[in-house]
Structure formats: C-alpha cells, structure tokens
Amino acid sequence: xxxxxxxxxxxxxxxxxxxxxxxxxxxxxxxxxxxxxxxxxxxxxxxxxxxxxxxxxxxxxxxxxxxxxxxxxxxxxxxxxxxxxxxxxxxxxxxxxxxxxxxxxxxxxxxxxxxxxxxxxxxxxxxxxxxxxxxxxxxxxxxxxxxxxxxxxxxxxxxxxxxxxxxxxxxxxxxxxxxxxxxxxxxxxxxxxxxxxxxxxxxxxxxxxxxxxxxxxxxxxxxxxxxxxxxxxxxxxxxxxxxxxxxxxxxxxxxxxxxxxxxxxxxxxxxxxxxxxxxxxxxxxxxxxxxxxxxxxxxxxxxxxxxxxxxxxxxxxxxxxxxxxxxxxxxxxxxxxxxxxxxxxxxxxxxxxxxxxxxxxxxxxxxxxxxxxxxxxxxxxxxxxxxxxxxxxxxxxxxxxxxxxxxxxxxxxxxxxxxxxxxxxxxxxxxxxxxxxxxxxxxxxxxxxxxxxxxxxxxxxxxxxxxxxxxxxxxxxxxxxxxxxxxxxxxxxxxxxxxxxxxxxxxxxxxxxxxxxxxxxxxxxxxxxxxx
Amino acid sequence: xxxxxxxxxxxxxxxxxxxxxxxxxxxxxxxxxxxxxxxxxxxxxxxxxxxxxxxxxxxxxxxxxxxxxxxxxxxxxxxxxxxxxxxxxxxxxxxxxxxxxxxxxxxxxxxxxxxxxxxxxxxxxxxxxxxxxxxxxxxxxxxxxxxxxxxxxxxxxxxxxxxxxxxxxxxxxxxxxxxxxxxxxxxxxxxxxxxxxxxxxxxxxxxxxxxxxxxxxxxxxxxxxxxxxxxxxxxxxxxxxxxxxxxxxxxxxxxxxxxxxxxxxxxxxxxxxxxxxxxxxxxxxxxxxxxxxxxxxxxxxxxxxxxxxxxxxxxxxxxxxxxxxxxxxxxxxxxxxxxxxxxxxxxxxxxxxxxxxxxxxxxxxxxxxxxxxxxxxxxxxxxxxxxxxxxxxxxxxxxxxxxxxxxxxxxxxxxxxxxxxxxxxxxxxxxxxxxxxxxxxxxxxxxx
Numbered sequence: 001x002x003x004x005x006x007x008x009x010x011x012x013x014x015x016x017x018x019x020x021x022x023x024x025x026x027x028x029x030x031x032x033x034x035x036x037x038x039x040x041x042x043x044x045x046x047x048x049x050x051x052x053x054x055x056x057x058x059x060x061x062x063x064x065x066x067x068x069x070x071x072x073x074x075x076x077x078x079x080x081x082x083x084x085x086x087x088x089x090x091x092x093x094x095x096x097x098x099x100x101x102x103x104x105x106x107x108x109x110x111x112x113x114x115x116x117x118x119x120x121x122x123x124x125x126x127x128x129x130x131x132x133x134x135x136x137x138x139x140x141x142x143x144x145x146x147x148x149x150x151x152x153x154x155x156x157x158x159x160x161x162x163x164x165x166x167x168x169x170x171x172x173x174x175x176x177x178x179x180x181x182x183x184x185x186x187x188x189x190x191x192x193x194x195x196x197x198x199x200x201x202x203x204x205x206x207x208x209x210x211x212x213x214x215x216x217x218x219x220x221x222x223x224x225x226x227x228x229x230x231x232x233x234x235x236x237x238x239x240x241x242x243x244x245x246x247x248x249x250x251x252x253x254x255x256x257x258x259x260x261x262x263x264x265x266x267x268x269x270x271x272x273x274x275x276x277x278x279x280x281x282x283x284x285x286x287x288x289x290x291x292x293x294x295x296x297x298x299x300x301x302x303x304x305x306x307x308x309x310x311x312x313x314x315x316x317x318x319x320x321x322x323x324x325x326x327x328x329x330x331x332x333x334x335x336x337x338x339x340x341x342x343x344x345x346x347x348x349x350x351x352x353x354x355x356x357x358x359x360x361x362x363x364x365x366x367x368x369x370x371x372x373x374x375x376x377x378x379x380x381x382x383x384x385x386x387x388x389x390x391x392x393x394x395x396x397x398x399x400x401x402x403x404x405x406x407x408x409x410x411x412x413x414x415x416x417x418x419x420x421x422x423x424x425x426x427x428x429x430x431x432x433x434x435x436x437x438x439x440x441x442x443x444x445x446x447x448x449x450x451x452x453x454x455x456x457x458x459x460x461x462x463x464x465x466x467x468x469x470x471x472x473x474x475x476x477x478x479x480x481x482x483x484x485x486x487x488x489x490x491x492x493x494x495x496x497x498x499x500x501x502x503x504x505x506x507x508x509x510x511x512x513x514x515x516x517x518x519x520x521x522x523x524x525x526x527x528x529x530x531x532x
Numbered sequence: 533x534x535x536x537x538x539x540x541x542x543x544x545x546x547x548x549x550x551x552x553x554x555x556x557x558x559x560x561x562x563x564x565x566x567x568x569x570x571x572x573x574x575x576x577x578x579x580x581x582x583x584x585x586x587x588x589x590x591x592x593x594x595x596x597x598x599x600x601x602x603x604x605x606x607x608x609x610x611x612x613x614x615x616x617x618x619x620x621x622x623x624x625x626x627x628x629x630x631x632x633x634x635x636x637x638x639x640x641x642x643x644x645x646x647x648x649x650x651x652x653x654x655x656x657x658x659x660x661x662x663x664x665x666x667x668x669x670x671x672x673x674x675x676x677x678x679x680x681x682x683x684x685x686x687x688x689x690x691x692x693x694x695x696x697x698x699x700x701x702x703x704x705x706x707x708x709x710x711x712x713x714x715x716x717x718x719x720x721x722x723x724x725x726x727x728x729x730x731x732x733x734x735x736x737x738x739x740x741x742x743x744x745x746x747x748x749x750x751x752x753x754x755x756x757x758x759x760x761x762x763x764x765x766x767x768x769x770x771x772x773x774x775x776x777x778x779x780x781x782x783x784x785x786x787x788x789x790x791x792x793x794x795x796x797x798x799x800x801x802x803x804x805x806x807x808x809x810x811x812x813x814x815x816x817x818x819x820x821x822x823x824x825x826x827x828x829x830x831x832x833x834x835x836x837x838x839x840x841x842x843x844x845x846x847x848x849x850x851x852x853x854x855x856x857x858x859x860x861x862x863x864x865x866x867x868x869x870x871x872x873x874x875x876x877x878x879x880x881x882x883x884x885x886x887x888x889x890x891x892x893x894x895x896x897x898x899x900x901x902x903x904x905x906x907x908x909x910x911x912x913x914x915x916x917x918x919x920x921x922x923x924x925x926x927x928x929x930x931x932x933x934x935x936x937x938x939x940x941x942x943x944x945x946x947x948x949x950x951x952x953x954x955x956x957x958x959x960x961x962x963x964x965x966x967x968x969x970x971x972x973x974x975x976x977x978x979x980x
Contacts, residue, residue: 150578150583152581232861233944234945234948238946347593452916452917454828454865456575457591458574458589459575459584459590460578462588463584494944498858498863498865499856509977
C-alpha cells in the first residue's frame with residue numbers, strides 16, 4: 001500500500017513537472033500569411049509595430065515563449081510610446097502586450113505539443129490525476145478504522161509549514177502570476193485542453209478555460225480525499241458532493257454550453273459582489289444586447305444578491321453559500337483541507353480580518369455605485385469637486401480588478417494556502433462573505449450550539465477552524481458560536497472528541513447566550529451570576 | 533489590596549483566578565512549576581499524535597495574563613507556613629498571601645512495582661511526561677514495544693498515542709474486561725473489541741509483576757502474573773491518579789487522600805482553600821466520589837470558590853453527574869448515573885441497545901419499580917446535555933425519555949438516526965407500545 005502511494009507520488013510529480021515545463025518550451029512560427037491575418041483581426045494601424053515585428057518575428061522559429069514574448073511586448077510598448085508622444089491616438093494598440101503575445105502564441109503554435117494534444121493531456125493532467133489518486137486511494141486501508149484522521153499533521157513537512165509547504169506556495173503563486181499577468185506562458189496549456197473546450201463551447205481554449213478545467217479536476221481528486229478522510233461523517237460527505245456539483249455544473253459546464261448556444265457566459269451561482277464586474281458597463285451592455293436570456297440573467301443576478309442570498313442565510317447561515325455552493329469555498333474545502341489548521345486564531349488576526357474584509361466590501365460597493373452612476377449618466381468621469389477632484393470610473397475598476405480580483409483573491413488567496421490556511425481570501429477579502437456575515441451575525445437561525453458543560457478546552461476545534469475562529473473560547477464558556485465569519489464547514493464539530501459542538505438552525509431567540517453559567521453548576525449559582 | 537495566591541495553573545486554579553478577576557480588583561498570583569502558561573492537560577495526547585502543537589493546547593494567548601493582572605510565577609512550592617501566611621518557593625523568594633488556594637491537581641499512581649523508577653518507565657499526566665514520552669518513544673525504531681499497565685482512560689489514550697506512530701503496544705488490564713468497574717458489560721465488551729481492532733495487544737486479567745532492567749538502568753522487559761515476559765523499551769504506568777499533596781504533609785492542614793475540604797471548599801486552616809483534583813470532600817456529594825478528578829468539576833470548583841472569596845459565600849453544589857471520553861474512535865457520553873454490574877444497586881435496571889454492525893450503543897439505567905430514569909451511557913451517538921439535565925431534574929421515566937429521545941440527539945446533521953430501532957427493542961422487551969415524538973425546537977429551547 002505504501003509502495004502504491006510512493007509510485008503515485010512519483011507519477012504525480014512527473015505530470016506536474018511536464019505541466020510546469022510547458023510554460024517555457026514549445027515551437028512557434030509566424031509566417032507572412034498568419035501575420036497579415038493577425039494584423040487584420042487585431043485591427044492594427046501602427047506601422048511602427050508592424051515594421052518591428054516584420055523584422056523580428058515573421059518567418060523566424062521560436063523554441064520558447066521566453067524568446068517570443070519579449071519581442072511582441074517590446075514592439076507593442078515602444079510603438080505605443082511613440083504614438084503617444086506624437087499624439088497619434090488612433091494608432092495606439094489597446095490590447096495588453098502580454099495578451100497580445102499570448103494571442104500570437106496561440107495562433108502560431110506548432111510542433112509536438114500543438115499537434116499531439118491528447119498525448120500531452122495524458123502526460124500532464126492524466127499523469128497528475130492518476131498519480132494523485134494512487135496517492136490518495138490507499139488511505140481507505142492505511143487510515144484504518146473510520147474516525148478523525150489527523151495523525152501526524154504537525155509532523156509532516158507539507159502540512160507543518162516546512163519546506164514542502166513553501167515549495168507548494170511558490171508553485172501556486174507562480175501559477176497565479178502567470179494566469180493573471182503573463183498569460184502568454186499558458187499558451188501550451190491551452191493547446192492541451194483545446195479538444196475539451198471545442199467539444200463544450202465550440203471555441204479553442206483560452207487560459208481561463210485551462211484554469212476552469214484544472215479547478216474542476218483538482219477539486220474532484222481532492223474531493224475523493226475528503227470522502228476517504230471523513231467517511232464517518234455524513235455532513236462532510238454531503239457538503240463535499242454539493243460544492244463539487246456546483247463547481248462542475250454551474251461554474252464550468254453551463255457557462256461553456258451557454259456560449260455554444262450564443263448566450264452570454266454566465267455562472268448562475270456567482271453572486272455580486274464576489275462577481276464584482278456584474279454591473280460593469282461592458283457586462284450590462286452585453287446582457288442588454290443578448291435578448292431574453294440577457295434580461296433574465298440581469299434580473300437573476302440582482303435577485304440573487306438582494307433576496308435569495310440573505311433569505312437563505314437567514315434560514316441556514318452563510319454556509320449554504322460559502323461551503324456548499326461557492327467555487328472559492330469549494331477549492332478551499334478540497335485542495336485546501338490539508339492546510340486548514342494554519343489560519344491564525346490570534347485576536348490580532350481577528351482585528352485585521354474585520355478591517356480588511358469590510359474595507360473590501362466598502363470598496364466594492366463604492367466602485368459599483370460609481371459604475372452605475374456613470375452608466376446611467378453616460379459619462380466615464382465623475383466630478384466630485386469641480387476642477388479639483390474627479391474620478392475616472394475605469395481606473396477605479398482597474399484598480400479593484402488588479403488589487404482585489406487578481407492579487408488578493410488569486411495570488412494571495414490561493415497561493416498562500418500552505419502557510420496562512422485555506423480561507424485567506426474568504427476570511428480577509430471576500431466582499432460577499434462580508435455581506436453574508438452581517439446577515440449571519442444579526443439575523444439568522446444558524447449557530448453552532450455548545451453542548452452544556454462537556455467542553456474540555458482541548459483546542460481541536462480552534463486548531464482546525466479554517467476561518468481562524470477561536471471556537472474553544474466560546475465552547476469552554478458554554479456559549480454558542482455566532483460569528484459572522486463562520487462558513488459552517490462543520491469540521492470543529494467533527495474533530496471534537498467530546499461531542500460538544502453541533503451546527504444547527506433553530507429559533508433566533510436564545511441563539512446568542514453569553515450570560516449563562518455553564519451547565520452542571522447548581523441552579524442557585526446560576527441565578528446569582530445571572531442577577532449580576 | 534487583598535493578595536490571592538493560587539498554587540497550580542490547571543483548569544481549577546485558572547478558572548478561580550479568572551472569576552476572581554471578573555468579580556474583584558484583588559491582587560492575584562498563580563504559581564506553577566509545570567509550565568509558564570495554562571494549557572489543557574486533556575489535549576497533551578494530541579500533541580504527541582501530531583494533531584496540534586503544544587501552543588494550541590493553551591486556551592489563552594500569552595498577553596491575556598498581564599492584561600487581566602494575573603501574575604504568573606514559575607516555581608515549586610516546598611512548604612506552607614500558615615501562621616505567617618507565607619509560601620516557601622524552591623530557589624525563589626517567599627510569597628506572602630492573604631488567601632491561599634491549593635489547586636495542585638494529581639500525580640500518577642505508582643504501587644511499588646519493582647523497577648518502577650527505571651528509565652523508560654513513565655506516567656502520562658504532565659507536560660514533562662509528554663516531553664519524556666517524546667524522548668522515550670519518538671518512533672517505532674527506538675521504541676520496539678511499549679507495555680501499558682492500567683486499564684483506565686489514560687491507559688487507552690496512551691495506547692492510542694503510541695499506535696499513532698505504529699509502535700506495538702501491549703495493554704495490561706487488571707479487570708476481566710476493559711473499564712468494567714465503571715461501564716456495564718455490553719459497553720465494556722464493545723470497547724474490548726474496538727481495542728483489538730486497533731491492533732493493540734490487550735491482555736485482560738493480567739497484572740504487572742516486575743519491570744526488568746538492562747545494563748543501563750532502562751526497562752528492557754516486564755513480567756506478568758500469567759508468567760509471561762514481554763520485551764519492551766517503554767512502560768506506561770497508568771493505574772489512576774491521586775492528589776498531588778506531598779508538599780503539604782507538615783503544613784498542619786488536614787489531609788486524607790487529598791486536602792480535606794467542606795462544601796465551601798475551605799480546608800481546616802482559615803483562609804486556605806483547595807479545589808480540583810487535589811480536594812477531598814469530607815463526604816461524597818450524591819453518588820459522586822469525595823475526590824473527583826474530572827475536568828469540569830475542577831472548573832466548577834474554581835467558579836464557586838471565586839464567588840466565596842469575592843464576598844458571596846457559595847457552597848460547591850455540582851448538579852447532575854455527566855461526563856464524556858473518547859476511546860480511540862469511539863465517543864462516549866454519560867448523563868446521570870449508570871453503574872456497572874459491579875457497582876449498581878439492586879433496584880437499578882438497564883436497557884441496552886447496540887447497533888448490528890457499527891460500534892454504536894446506548895444503555896439506559898432506570899428504577900426497576902418506578903421506571904424513573906436514572907442515567908444514560910451513549911457510544912457513537914452524541915446527546916444534548918441540557919435536555920438530559922432537564923429530564924433528570926424533572927425525574928422523568930425511561931418511557932418518557934425514549935419517547936422524546938429525538939429531542940436529545942446531538943449528532944451532526946445528516947447522520948443516521950437510531951431512535952426508532954432503540955424504541956423498537958425496548959417495546960419488544962417490555963411489551964410496551966411507545967412511539968417516538970418528532971423533534972421539537974420549542975421543547976429543546978424552552979427554559980425549564
């Protein structure tokens with residue numbers, strides 16, 4: 001069994017190695033005909049750019065994006081700089097230089113990778129999935145009798161912030177940096193999932209399709225791990241199945257199929273303000289121009305945020321979204337589960353959390369307000385104080401997309417799993433979580449009930465709380481846990497050795513019970529203390 | 533300002549300190565020789581098993597003590613001079629108190645076995661014991677086999693710990709079934725099976741005779757009263773605990789097995805109190821023992837004494853008995869009194885239900901004639917403390933309890949429910965026709 005695990009690990013690492021190598025190998029050739037096509041498709045009017053690439057790019061062979069990308073990026077940037085200087089605004093190219101490089105790379109890829117997509121898929125995703133499953137499945141036997149299986153978590157390098165954890169961090173951060181900022185290095189990845197993308201939407205894959213596919217693959221494999229680890233716990237099994245279903249069907253399949261049906265790409269479960277660009281001008285225009293389905297999405301999106309989300313939180317707590325439906329939560333609960341113990345429980349972290357997450361919510365709301373104003377007022381610039389302060393809506397949106405959408409949610413949110421725990425984004429950054437949190441804290445039937453006086457302050461609940469809630473601090477006082485950040489993953493209840501915690505939805509009255517003395521001490525004392 | 537000095541930073545002492553601080557402005561000092569900060573003793577096993585780090589066992593962050601003006605002194609109290617209200621501390625200056633709280637907890641029992649002080653022989657109680665075990669049994673290469681002597685809660689925890697590192701474990705139990713001085717037969721039997729499933733070499737009705745030494749003064753084997761010699765490098769002595777009060781021998785405070793206290797938790801010397809594991813009631817309260825080495829009783833004594841010290845003289849009155857434990861993967865909870873066959877009175881009758889496949893069972897004790905509900909033991913099903921506490925106060929019958937059992941279920945959502953099966957068996961055995969009532973939030977959260 002151990003041997004199967006080790007072979008699995010090696011197979012997985014080979015797959016991962018090839019996948020990683022794909023960023024810097026490949027074959028790209030732009031012949032004259034293709035170059036002309038690109039110029040037409042991208043409506044290039046800059047003669048400087050054309051001349052530069054004609055000389056440095058056309059009919060040359062490139063064996064790596066490392067050599068191709070700088071040529072395109074330099075050509076584009078220097079051309080734009082000159083045009084700006086000469087005030088030739090019509091010639092400026094507004095495509096991001098790295099997107100341009102990715103676009104040219106996608107068009108010009110040739111050679112083994114581009115021509116053997118199936119084989120390459122097997123050597124990367126295939127080996128990765130097979131290896132990971134070989135590593136995970138023997139646990140059915142190795143873990144022994146069903147029950148909580150946390151043995152050795154703080155002895156292992158990977159789960160105790162030692163070198164393996166740091167390597168994983170470097171890999172994840174690198175992956176997200178490519179995804180958000182250097183998509184040209186993902187071109188080879190797009191080739192190997194082209195067949196799947198073409199099957200679903202009819203279009204070749206872009207790097208976001210790679211991400212979507214990979215997301216589903218990773219979640220599925222790690223869900224198998226969850227099923228094995230928590231096989232005694234029906235709550236975990238049902239919940240894992242739910243997040244997996246919503247990710248694969250709602251976040252991945254339905255939007256792709258909608259594209260095939262000439263409909264807008266839309267994830268029906270992705271609620272504003274997590275879906276922060278829902279009210280951006282381009283999205284509103286696209287929805288309005290898409291006929292009936294566009295209007296339906298527009299109304300659905302608004303109703304989802306204003307009615308469905310809060311009503312559901314009232315009845316079930318924010319867990320219905322954060323750990324049963326949401327994609328970010330889905331990844332955190334599968335890929336992130338081995339790292340859940342790393343969320344800081346200190347009071348300091350809680351303070352930082354409250355400032356940050358509510359700050360992001362405020363940012364999102366203000367940005368959306370300005371966006372809507374500019375949409376209806378049909379102006380891109382909003383004057384706050386005449387001649388002194390005016391805001392360009394586009395710049396604010398770009399700032400949010402960069403800081404929150406890319407860096408916080410992606411690079412830090414997932415990249416830092418192995419060190420800061422699996423809910424960095426959900427805990428510190430997600431504006432939707434902040435909004436749901438208000439409802440959960442002030443108007444909801446959800447609570448984690450503490451079972452009288454049974455708590456022995458062991459600290460398992462706090463240690464394994466992915467949201468950094470010091471659960472024990474409440475449990476040992478006999479208080480229910482009612483916290484805006486709780487996503488209801490149910491692990492505190494699972495790891496408790498004394499049966500102290502239960503997630504439940506009950507009457508609002510008595511939900512928060514801070515004044516009671518612990519059960520067991522006699523009634524006179526309770527009265528005495530309650531009188532105070 | 534009155535100076536309250538507490539010896540011992542366990543749950544009892546720390547709870548007393550916290551509540552005194554809540555209620556007053558008195559100067560508070562806690563003395564401990566064990567650790568700098570309060571930690572949860574019950575969680576030490578999880579540190580060895582790698583579920584947690586030691587700092588996770590500390591319920592309060594390190595700034596907590598200063599912020600709440602609770603002085604922490606690391607030191608070992610060697611004697612008490614109650615005439616001058618002074619404590620002698622080893623290698624440290626004396627401390628003068630106005631009121632003294634003794635909360636020194638327990639120490640593992642040693643019964644004079646030959647070889648009990650050899651290297652590799654240890655109990656499992658303190659932080660130091662944990663450190664020693666980490667040295668004695670870091671892995672299965674260094675520790676080829678461990679023998680555990682004493683079939684109680686610490687013994688089975690120690691077995692679980694060592695098994696988490698794949699160390700072979702032999703478990704000597706004096707009784708003919710695990711913990712059957714406390715648990716009824718059906719339950720004790722189920723745990724025997726569960727221990728074996730975890731590949732622990734369980735030896736029932738077997739006693740330790742001698743621990744044999746190697747040339748370096750370390751344990752190399754033990755012999756049993758069955759005539760076996762078992763090679764091992766670690767011997768865990770887990771035959772219970774007793775009050776840690778040796779330093780009080782000449783203090784003038786009345787001692788029994790523990791520090792004798794009355795219901796106000798006062799010792800025989802004015803201004804000196806004792807709480808927690810080390811305190812011994814002159815008479816057991818209800819069915820409780822005079823010395824209760826249980827986490828929550830220590831906490832309750834701390835809460836109670838804080839009231840007394842802060843001007844609300846309050847008797848220690850623990851309510852209905854309850855407790856919980858975990859045997860390997862099996863969770864156990866108890867509410868009220870369920871005695872083992874050895875301990876139960878003539879009128880106590882048991883209803884026992886066990887699941888056909890899973891390790892899940894329930895035993896309900898009731899009065900043979902009046903059918904009054906006396907207590908419940910559950911394995912693998914969590915139950916709601918508030919509900920059972922209420923039912924005990926209301927002196928409900930077993931039939932009422934069974935009828936409303938769904939209200940008491942505390943298992944996580946989506947878990948299989950067994951109330952129907954349990955009731956079926958009871959109906960069958962007693963010729964009754966009770967039907968289960970639906971769970972009602974209204975009943976669950978109503979204030980009795």
